[in-house]
Every structure is written in C-alpha cells, then in structure tokens.
Amino acid sequence: MSQTSDQMELREDDIRKHYPAALSMLEGFDHAPRIAKPAEAAAAPERSSGIGSRRAFRSTTPGLVTRRTARSEGVQLIARIEGADGGDALTSPVQAHVLQGLRRALAIALAIGEQYSDRTGLSDLKRQNLEGALPAGKKAEFSEGLSAEALAVLYTFANATSFLLADHAGEDTVEVGEVDEILTENAQLALHGVLWELDQDVATHGADDVKTAATVLAFAEQVMGKVAARASTANGLAAFTGASWKVEDDGLTIQGFTPARKAKGTTLTMTFKKPNEVVGNHIAKYQAMKLSKMLMAYDFDRRLNPFAELGGFIFTFMGDGKPGTGKTTLIQMMAGLINDYCKVAGYAFRYQNFGIDNIDSYQGKSGQNAKAFVQNVLDPGVIGFGTIDDIDQIAGKRGDRQSSAGQQEVTAVFMEAFAGANTVVRGNCTFGMFSNYPENVDDALRQRAGARFLVDGPQTREDYIDILALLMGKKHDIPLGDHELFAAQEIKKAVAASFESHARPHEEGLAKVFERVQAQIGDLDTIAKMGTYLKAIQEADERFTGRAIKNITDAVKVRAMDFELPDEWMENPDLFLFRDYDTKRAMIEDLRQPITIDMVLQEVNRYADSEFRYADKSDEVAIENMVRDFGRQEEAKRRYLEGKG
Incomplete structure (x- = not known):
C-alpha cells in the first residue's frame, strides 16, 4: 500500500x-x-515478388x-x-x-x-x-x-x-x-x-x-x-x-505490474442530486459526502492518498435497504459531488457502473468484463467511482445452483479485487455495492465491504414532509404549514442522533447478546470487555469472523476522521488539493479526532446489526426455499404413485 x-x-x-x-x-x-498451436490462416503474406517471405x-x-x-x-x-x-x-x-x-x-x-x-x-x-x-x-x-x-x-x-x-x-x-x-x-x-x-x-x-x-x-x-x-x-x-x-x-x-491507463474521465449523463435532495439516510449521506472529499486528497505524484496511509479511507462499501429508499439517489449525489470537485481541480473523473448486462453467456466473458471494470476504476491516473447496483443479481453465491457460471466468475473477480493478495489501496477510487437483498450476496464477498451504509429512506414525520415538498416541486399554491423545510436534514445534527442510537443494538438477536454480556461484566468500557462482547457475537453467529473485526476497526478509524474537509478547500484548489503530499497529510492530521469507547461500541453494534439483519433474512429465505422443495417432492411422489397405480 x-x-x-x-x-x-x-x-x-x-x-x-x-x-x-x-x-x-x-x-x-x-x-x-x-x-500454442498455429492457426491455419497464419501464413505471412508476400509483400511483392522481390521480397522473400523470411528474414x-x-x-x-x-x-x-x-x-x-x-x-x-x-x-x-x-x-x-x-x-x-x-x-x-x-x-x-x-x-x-x-x-x-x-x-x-x-x-x-x-x-x-x-x-x-x-x-x-x-x-x-x-x-x-x-x-x-x-x-x-x-x-x-x-x-x-x-x-x-x-x-x-x-x-x-x-x-x-x-x-x-x-x-x-x-x-x-x-x-x-x-x-x-x-x-x-x-x-x-x-x-x-x-x-x-x-x-x-x-x-x-x-x-x-x-x-x-x-x-x-x-x-x-x-x-x-x-x-x-x-x-x-x-x-x-x-x-x-x-x-x-x-x-x-x-x-x-x-510501475511494476500495474496497468498504465491514459487519464481520461467519463462524460456523465446521469441526473445529479444535491445533498439536500437526499431525504433521510443520514449516516449514509454523511459518509458519502465525506468519502467524496476524501478521494480529492489523492496525490497524483505520490500516487497515494493521505487518508489511505493514516487510516479511515473507505475502499469498498455496501449500501442496502428496501426498494425505493434512495440507493440510486445516493449514487447520483455522490457521483455529482465528485464530478463537481474534479472539474474545479482539473482532475479526470471516471465513473462506471457494473450492471446485469455485463453478465455474458460466453464462458469467461463475464469475468473479463468484471476485470475490465475493476481496472478502469482503479486507474491511478484518475479519480474513480465504481458502483455495482443490484449486486445480489450480478454476483452469484458460491454453491448456489441457481447462479450462472458468469455470476460465479464475477464473484471470484470481485473477491480478489476488493481484498485479495494483490489488492493495493491507493485512495484514488472507491467501489460501492448496492442491494435490496444483501442476504443473497455471498457471505465472503459481502464481508469485503469495509463500510456499511444502511439506506433506509425517510423515517420521521419531518422526513416525510420534506420529501413530499421536494417531489411536489414549486408549481403549486399549497401552503407548507407549520414546518421548517429541510431543518431535519441538517446533516451534523441528524448524524449525531443516528450514531448515538447505535449505543444499543437495533436487531433483536444482537440485543439479546448485548444484554446478556452487559449483565455478566457490566458496562463495555475496556478493550477486554469489548473483546468479550465480540466473542459472544461470534458464538451467536459463526459468520462473524476476523474480517468483521477488521471492518469494525476500519470504521472506527473513519470515525476518527469524523470531519468534512472544508468546502473552501474544494472550491479553491490552491488551499489544499494542489499542495504537496506531506503538507496535505499534515493538514489532515490536524483535523483528526480522538477515538473514544462510544465510537467503538457504536461501530460494533452498527456492523453486527447489519450482519444479524443479513443472516436472519438469509436463513429465512433458505428455510422458505427448503419448504418449497419439500412441497415439490411430496407432490412429485403423489403424482408418481397415482401414475403407477
């Protein structure tokens, strides 16, 4: 790195x-x-009668x-x-x-x-x-x-x-x-x-x-x-x-075995969204806004981002939520922010989405498409943002008989690219995986998402008033009423409340583990007690492995960088973006926050909540599938016996 x-x-x-x-x-x-075997059509052509065929x-x-x-x-x-x-x-x-x-x-x-x-x-x-x-x-x-x-x-x-x-x-x-x-x-x-x-x-x-x-x-x-x-x-x-x-x-x-690419950006035709047009999803919105600015700290001469060196850079993340809660809007907001920042700085920005149309019936082609997608976004000569929308449909679960060979190829490529032996995180790009059904994503691939963005849409009365007013537009005379428009979307206030809510788990299964451990050892205020809690989570869900701990500690480091780079640094590149690497690193270090026990506990609960949520849904889906299989077997036996009789 x-x-x-x-x-x-x-x-x-x-x-x-x-x-x-x-x-x-x-x-x-x-x-x-x-x-290799020579092709039949490979004989070199004679250029003229005066030139021999061999040299x-x-x-x-x-x-x-x-x-x-x-x-x-x-x-x-x-x-x-x-x-x-x-x-x-x-x-x-x-x-x-x-x-x-x-x-x-x-x-x-x-x-x-x-x-x-x-x-x-x-x-x-x-x-x-x-x-x-x-x-x-x-x-x-x-x-x-x-x-x-x-x-x-x-x-x-x-x-x-x-x-x-x-x-x-x-x-x-x-x-x-x-x-x-x-x-x-x-x-x-x-x-x-x-x-x-x-x-x-x-x-x-x-x-x-x-x-x-x-x-x-x-x-x-x-x-x-x-x-x-x-x-x-x-x-x-x-x-x-x-x-x-x-x-x-x-x-x-x-530079070694790293592909050199011409620093060409992507001409984006998507409709960009402003942060105030994203209603609810406070933590996801806040982290997306921070990550957009983090990417801009990348140093093209050193080919490294100070955030990647200091800790707290999000290389991969997963955004999950129910249909219609705002995942596409979040992508449009983040791509728009990065695009605008890059225009000001004169950097090449490359956005690419890997969709279902990249899955090919030709053997090996899906894997090649996935590799090309990853390499295009990783290009150290650009600021890159890669998204994989509906990843549960694109990347197959290993061992799932319903997954095509192409989907299995894509899973293998993404697993190697996001956390493989040769993965190098320079800090010039990030990959976002989005899904309505994350429980259908392969466990190992899902755990390669270093951060989790719960995209749960509008939640409060104020959120619903704001989104109604936003979508209605201005071509009407209906009064707003007793409401301060978008006050609930004030990001710092909303995020603080969202983080504090994770002082206790949200998922029922995790809450039981939390209460049992707390009753045994008291408040979780030391590393030893936190480790006891983590072990209890692992005993309740064996999928909670060492990679989960790494993702949690990475998230804590992100919280230590719990600040947005000032807007003026993005608007005037000379203040920060065009400084040398060591100067940028020192400026970022000056803004770093101390790590607290509250941060650690909140991030443990946030991550474990998501895993319990995925596991519960995954188990329920598996049970429903087995029930359907048993029902089909019983019906097949009945028809077989009737036919035999």
Whole structure:
C-alpha cells in the first residue's frame, strides 16, 4: 500500500537506441511455437515478388547465447498488419499508428530490460555467460534473473502497447482468447513468443484497420493479465516492482505490474442530486459526502492518498435497504459531488457502473468484463467511482445452483479485487455495492465491504414532509404549514442522533447478546470487555469472523476522521488539493479526532446489526426455499404413485 519514491526518468536516448532491434522484430524473425498451436490462416503474406517471405533474426541481447529455431514461414508483423486492409497498396494512418506504437512499446520494454539487468547485476552474468566464464554456482541465479527480466519486459511491452494505442479503443471489440505462448527463458524469446501469437491473432481477427487495432489492444490486455499472474509466484522481481520509470514524451509511467491507463474521465449523463435532495439516510449521506472529499486528497505524484496511509479511507462499501429508499439517489449525489470537485481541480473523473448486462453467456466473458471494470476504476491516473447496483443479481453465491457460471466468475473477480493478495489501496477510487437483498450476496464477498451504509429512506414525520415538498416541486399554491423545510436534514445534527442510537443494538438477536454480556461484566468500557462482547457475537453467529473485526476497526478509524474537509478547500484548489503530499497529510492530521469507547461500541453494534439483519433474512429465505422443495417432492411422489397405480 505504500508508494515508492524510487521513480526515475526513462530517457528518450535509452529508448531510441533500441529502435533498430524493435524494427527488426516487426520486420521478421523465425519462431517455432512451443505451447500454442498455429492457426491455419497464419501464413505471412508476400509483400511483392522481390521480397522473400523470411528474414533472419540476429540476437539483440548482449551476452545471451541462444539456439536459433526455424519454421517454413517467418513472423512478419509489418507485412501482416499492412495486409489487413483488403489489399490496399498504401499504408493507412491506423496501420502506421499501430506499427509505430508496437515499435515504441518494444523499444521501451527492451530499455526496461536493460535497466533491470544493470540494477540486479544480470548484465554482468550475461557477459560472463557470453565469455564462457559463468561460474557453476551462478547458473541458478542467472536462470532466475533471465526469467524475471523476461516477465518484466513482457509486461512492459503489453502495458506500453495498451497505453500508446488507447486512442484507438472504440466500440469494436475482439475476443482473442487466452494467450498461450508465454515463454520466460529469456527476454528475447519471450518477445518472440508473444509477437508470434499476435501475428496469429491479427491473421484471424484483423479483417480491417479497426479490427486490427482492436485485436492488438485485446491481445495486450490478455498478455498483461497472464504475465501478472505468472509474476505473482516468481522470484527476483523486486528491482522491477520496487521502482517506477516515467517516459516523459508519452506521459507513461511504468510501475511494476500495474496497468498504465491514459487519464481520461467519463462524460456523465446521469441526473445529479444535491445533498439536500437526499431525504433521510443520514449516516449514509454523511459518509458519502465525506468519502467524496476524501478521494480529492489523492496525490497524483505520490500516487497515494493521505487518508489511505493514516487510516479511515473507505475502499469498498455496501449500501442496502428496501426498494425505493434512495440507493440510486445516493449514487447520483455522490457521483455529482465528485464530478463537481474534479472539474474545479482539473482532475479526470471516471465513473462506471457494473450492471446485469455485463453478465455474458460466453464462458469467461463475464469475468473479463468484471476485470475490465475493476481496472478502469482503479486507474491511478484518475479519480474513480465504481458502483455495482443490484449486486445480489450480478454476483452469484458460491454453491448456489441457481447462479450462472458468469455470476460465479464475477464473484471470484470481485473477491480478489476488493481484498485479495494483490489488492493495493491507493485512495484514488472507491467501489460501492448496492442491494435490496444483501442476504443473497455471498457471505465472503459481502464481508469485503469495509463500510456499511444502511439506506433506509425517510423515517420521521419531518422526513416525510420534506420529501413530499421536494417531489411536489414549486408549481403549486399549497401552503407548507407549520414546518421548517429541510431543518431535519441538517446533516451534523441528524448524524449525531443516528450514531448515538447505535449505543444499543437495533436487531433483536444482537440485543439479546448485548444484554446478556452487559449483565455478566457490566458496562463495555475496556478493550477486554469489548473483546468479550465480540466473542459472544461470534458464538451467536459463526459468520462473524476476523474480517468483521477488521471492518469494525476500519470504521472506527473513519470515525476518527469524523470531519468534512472544508468546502473552501474544494472550491479553491490552491488551499489544499494542489499542495504537496506531506503538507496535505499534515493538514489532515490536524483535523483528526480522538477515538473514544462510544465510537467503538457504536461501530460494533452498527456492523453486527447489519450482519444479524443479513443472516436472519438469509436463513429465512433458505428455510422458505427448503419448504418449497419439500412441497415439490411430496407432490412429485403423489403424482408418481397415482401414475403407477
């Protein structure tokens, strides 16, 4: 989660010196596939009668002795891409841009490989290997270094390709399938393998310029995913993952196995809501307003948010409530606030919703859609807000026979993205899951929501008067009567009352546990007594695990940040947003509140109330389903016996 300061510039001279080697790869080389199977349509086209179909390729990796392999036709990507336009003799602008992007990406990848070799001492081992003087005791280290360099070079190539060709990402998409020819013996062979497979994919899918560009982009995404997965279990990559390189001319930052995305915002067409248009839902509204401002504290240079470092940042949250209580309105309010703040600061804002239309019958496509959604929101170059509305319909419960394969894929992706081994919380984005029926969400996925927003709609007489007046509008002459409009929606007063109400549990099952523990040990005013209460909750509901305790303590830290950043800080970016990271961190620390026992007890009850509410509903639904199943079995037996008789 910490952000490295080990950033350096990848100089243009260091990139351009690899242009000849990159061009040579695009012009032609020989490669015999080891893992993937060649497609029938993959023969490289002849460019003219005077140009042969093969071009010999010489090694460009100093110190690497390699064995040349051959096949009857070489890989000629330039010819392949130029031929993907129905036989037009002239190179189109799109073809030129794709080829220039591939050459540039290859050169950047080779430059990163060179930097990795120098930083790790691999370049010295290559020299010794070339001279035949590599000590026997160094062979394992040499092999591991070559493999790590290959992974770094492969990922950088795919990452840079995706970044440089992002302007050609349009509505047309191509399904290239999984990339198989991932070879990691050394960087040169690794690049040969993926370029060979790219040649196969362009031959299969590149019917025209648009499809060719889409094929290259889809291929780059597949390579990044495959290589990142392979790298998660590889050794020797600290020199690559622990540093970052800035390619100034392209605005590209290479930072380990993190995808680089062009900082493009989303043009939003939704109807935004102002906070005073959200009636009731006081705690949910207050936390959404705070979170909107928290996101704006993100530092694009350090790629970290002080709130994420200090504690109290909400990376994932779940908003649940009955139908019609205001979940959509809450999303519209929060998206509107962030959008307005980003406009003032000049930041790119990206909002994306993952809906039921992203579930696909094609095997693996739903998971790919979920991964793309997560990566788009996580992009460290933007302020991101991702929502998953009606998550109970989208993410399947594991073991539920009614869930489709696509829903199960989505559940697996979200579980890994929200609290997996590789999850990095930078503080530039947040994910909100919303549901009318949270009891139908997989327990483990639901518990990955670090905060709970109970969206219960208007509650008091004043709330109902306010929402009626709001929705009636102004085109009438009906008097308001004895009522101060929106006074009940004064956020600080309403929130204080809402928090205080959680001094005791709301759910009946939890209230019994609370009263029993309090009768045994008295007021819950020490950590030991609070721990006793937590254990009693776990005994009443075994789903109350260590992750629940983490979510509770995170919520307490949020309460310690129980302040809104001043509005003037959002209106005048120079006061806060444009300050350096350390200054912003110090300004936030000055506003931090002390943690009290009341805060802890309220957050324990708030979280446990939600779990008991979900569990009770989940159990009741399961019982009702079993009753229906038993009834169907009895009816089936009756019909069977009647038919037999």
